[in-house]
Amino acid sequence: MFTYVIFYDSPVYDCHHFSLQPSNSSKQESSSCKRPKWVDELKQKELSFDLDAVILAINCAAAAKRPIERHLHAKRSPQLSIVARCYSFMWSLLAVSIASLSTLFYIAFQFFYKLHSIGSQLWMSNVVSRIFMATCINVRIRCCQILYWPIILQERGMRSLSNVEYAEKFALQKHSMWTSIAADVLLGNVVGVALLCYADFTCSSISNLARDITNHILRSGCVWLMGVPAGFKLNIELAGVLGIISLNAIQIWSTLWFFFGFIFVYVIKALAILGILFGGTLPAALTSDLISVATCHVSTLHWFISLIYSSQIQALAALWRIFRGQKQNPLRNRIDSYDYTVKQHIVGSLIFTPLLLLLPTTSVFYVFFTILNISISFIRLLIEVIISAIHATPYTKIFLWLVKRKIFPYGIWFEIISCHINSTGSLVRNSSENLDVPTKILEQNEEMIMRKCSVLVSCLHSNLMGIGELVLPHYRNIFSGFSRSILASIFHGVLTGRRTSSTLKVGLPSPMPWMCIPYREYWHLCHDSILACRQLRSCTS
DSSP: OEEEEEEOOOOBTTTBOOOOSOOOOHHHHHHOOOOOHHHHHHHHSOOSSOHHHHHHHHHHHHHHHHHHHHHHHHHHSOSOOHHHHHHHHHHHHHHHHHHHHHHHHHHHHHHHHHHHHHHTTSHHHHHHHHHTHHHHHHHHHHHHHHHTHHHHHSOOOTHHHHOHHHHHHHHHHHHHHHHHHHHHHHHHHHHHHHHHHTHHHHHHHHHHHHHHHIIIIIIHHHHHHHSOGGGOOOOHHHHHHHHHHHHHHHHHHHHHHHHTGGGHHHHHHHHHHHHHHHOSHHHHHHHHHHHHHHTHHHHHHHHHHHHHHHHHHHHHHHHHHHHTTEEEETTTTEEEEOOOOHHHHHHHHHHHHHHHHHHHHHHHHHHHHHHHHHHHHHHHHHHHHHHHHHHHOOHHHHHHHHHOGGGSEEEEEEEEEEEEEOSSSOOOOOTTSOSHHHHHHHHHTHHHHHHSOEEEEEEEEEEEOOHHHHHGGGGTTTTTTOOHHHHHHHHHHHHHTOOOOSSOOOOOOOOOOOOOOOHHHHHHHHHHHHHHHHHHHHHHO
């Protein structure tokens, strides 16, 4: 017969609670030693109780005790003092002010949303939405975050107060949105103020960079490909035609850039003001779209060359099947055997030979513009990953982890304090003693422990999360679009010259449905949310 005595600290809201999740805590490993056999035998036995229910009861009992004590204390307390009434008046004034300001934003957002709904019926608005797709998505996410803050602050019943673990998760979820907005706005103010102070220098630096890229990479590269690139003997006529077309497109775009270059400094200032007002994610998304617009000539030339290259590859593959006595069956999507005539073989040979000889020239131009297009896509992808990381970073959890790590448990473990054996002698294991000696004693006296009545005293501890275990789960959604199948399809599309997506889709917060309620109802919703925060704070203090 065994008697287990477990000591544990009562879970306290905003302090700590217990969790059954697995852990790799270094503290547990350092305090553990070689387990005796009776521990393994104890694990093999069927549990007569549910440990999940026990831990849940510990968390709930400790949380339910606090409202009861507070209610009894409120009955004994005297009437509200002047300080308490002033405190209540300040909260009411704050609720009215924030609700009025939020209602003004709500009216402005509804006005612009109606204008966008009317303009979406025009083809010009659809074209602009497709060009600035990333900006539109981030604007929608930010507007919904601002509109839904009173919904997030609403209480979710007594369950949030009856379970410490649920209360902690609810509080973290509630504060994660406004901390994300605050961090984004802080980052946007830092970048925006720097851009406003150095707008002219930034404009001149970007203009010089664009000029150098155009002259030293695009023009020089096209001229180099028209000659003998890396010693390859190309078709002079085809290389001249493709090079002249590329140079003309680059020249046309450079001329347009020169005429519209005077508004570039105003674009930089608009990005700075947008970052100061709405955070750093919106100007970052707009920068990604502007990069796509500024490199439109490169993407157009890449599309043109890839069209020629893919058509040439498909024609060579079809002609190669003639020599093998095969043909493609598009209805059943398979290769069937077929008997070609002599004339068909001759015609196929006459077409196959020049296409094969012209393939190196087309391939060289295709590789050049593919490298440029992939570089641009990589820059845009990097910006999208940064935007997603800003949205996904749990700023509240990181701050609380730095201040108070106990509110992030990650598994439980038992520390054996002492072990008493009812016999002529007693075996006592203390946590302060050397861990190797008691283990050997327990192993030697295993049969004695199993036969006679023992008392095992242990202490229940909760492991703590590391910063990696806390943050990394939030970043999994960012790289959800990076799978083997998608990367394989992109690589296959690059080799065959087929069009693929310009950038991989990274994980962004799903935009919530647009809120459309009466203005007065939204004001009351904001007002009640602020007062609910006051009640929740008084309940948890």
